[in-house]
Amino acid sequence: MALVHELSWSSSRARMFHACKRRYYLQYYLAWGGWNRGASDERKRAYKLKKMTSMPMLAGDAVHSALEEWFQSRESGREFTREEVEAAALAILRRSYKESRDGAWRTNNKATRLSEHHYEEPKIDEASGAAAEYGTRYVERIKSAVATFFDSEDLAEVRAVEPKDYLAFEAMDTFTLFDTKIFAVPDLAYRRGEEVVIYDWKTGRPREADRYQLAIYTIYAREKWGVQPEQVETADAYLATDELEMARHTAADMVPVEERIEASITEMREVHFNADDSAGDPEAFPMVEAGSRECSMCNFRELCDRA
Ligand code: SF4
Structure with a gap:
């Protein structure tokens, strides 16, 4: 069944709408249909940027995924150990980091692409050793998260x-x-x-x-x-x-x-339009001020000359 563009709502969508209207437009309107072979170059570019993740998000997703597998393992009757949960989360982090660094996304649509790599951020530079330090931060975050899940009395x-x-x-x-x-x-x-x-x-x-x-x-x-x-x-x-x-x-x-x-x-309805019909008017969705913290973490920096 073909996907149809429609206005839906979620708390994360609302948060983006209020944080930066341009980002909201790029994420929910310009990027729409960017996965289609016949889409315009600007839609394809927006979609490619939309799909990028970042190390904080990747670490969070890795923990979510490993905990989901733990609950599923209990359902199946062979409960994973905490060591298996931690190993599963760390494996996701390491595999995804490598995919991004090595450019696997060039030939595999499902491969991870980190915004830190895309924007060549100094904190992910391997030659200087910064990347190792940055990566360790997320390895430790995952270990702490798994330890809390299994040790916290509150979660008994x-x-x-x-x-x-x-x-x-x-x-x-x-x-x-x-x-x-x-x-x-x-x-x-x-x-x-x-x-x-x-x-x-x-x-x-x-x-x-x-x-x-x-x-x-x-x-x-x-x-x-x-x-x-x-x-x-x-x-x-x-x-x-x-x-x-x-x-x-x-x-x-x-x-x-x-x-x-x-x-x-x-x-949202006041500015909504059908992205199946047109790419709309980006000027109807103002950017936040240059230098805003919002821009420093935004996947679309290059489209706003804020990379
Ligand atoms: S780079 Fe800044 S202005 Fe542009 S979409 Fe992102 S948050 Fe908005």
């Missing part, structure tokens, strides 16, 4: 959940709110009696946006499993630093959250 219940009580892990799902498709990807959801518990694994530092995302998961649980907000416990587990932020919401708490989502969707 998570490790002991019976597989029959699993509801989802790493499952991209959608629900509809305000006539808009809303994306939700809970890292782990399980039943605790009449309650639903949802966890998100984090390998970075706590952010205010993380709390908002937990509130959105509470709405997701309501729509997906028919539970009241009071029956949902959500948590951000900051695995690299061994911190746990738990949240419970009431139905009344959900009112301002839904109002915020509705306002965000309304703002």
Whole structure:
């Protein structure tokens, strides 16, 4: 079935919309269809940049993937050891780094491409030794995350959940709110009696946006499993630093959250156009000021002369 361009919403999309409108345009509009052989060069270029990742994201994805395999192994009856989980995450990091450094993406669409390599950032220079130091930072981050997962008293219940009580892990799902498709990807959801518990694994530092995302998961649980907000416990587990932020919401708490989502969707609709029909007008999506921190981490730097 052919993909159709439509306005959907997620907390990460909303975050990008508010951080830099140009980045939002490049990510969700210009890059659309860039995977097609017959796409314009500008669409192909935007799509190629959109697909790049970075070492912090790669380390986070590696931990997510290895933990997902651990939960699957419990379901299959042959539970992976912590050593196997750590080795699996480190193998993803090392393989992906090598793919990026060696340019495997030139012949393999699925191969990893790091923005640090693409923009030839000094911190990833191998000759000076900077890359080894930079890479070690993420190896240590992965080791700390796996150690927290297996050692934290706070996560004892998570490790002991019976597989029959699993509801989802790493499952991209959608629900509809305000006539808009809303994306939700809970890292782990399980039943605790009449309650639903949802966890998100984090390998970075706590952010205010993380709390908002937990509130959105509470709405997701309501729509997906028919539970009241009071029956949902959500948590951000900051695995690299061994911190746990738990949240419970009431139905009344959900009112301002839904109002915020509705306002965000309304703002997005005001500038929305069908990217299947045209590439739109980039000037309708202003750039942030030059020198902004946002640019220093943005995959699209070269399109804005901010590389
Ligand atoms: S480089 Fe800066 S201005 Fe350009 S899209 Fe990225 S964040 Fe926005």
